[in-house]
Amino acid sequence: MLVYKMAKVRVDKETCIACGVCWALAPDIFELDPATGKTRIREPYGKSDNEKESVGEIPENMVETAKNAASSCPTGSIVVE
């Protein structure tokens, strides 16, 4: 069985200002949640989502892109573990 290494990504929706930077830098991972007007983790990577945060798991080869978005987020709302 193939086992892929995954990394956890978390978006703090309470501090996200919906500037769109992460949607532009990592469109395969982040998108606008129309219900809250904040960022959420896209399918198929999203694992849980509520008004406060969106949490997902991404494959190792997307970590660099996610970290780039995290370091560009003006409010520090994205954490990649």
Ligand code: SF4
């Ligand atoms: Fe929200 Fe940060 Fe993404 Fe901007 S870059 S939309 S503040 S999570």
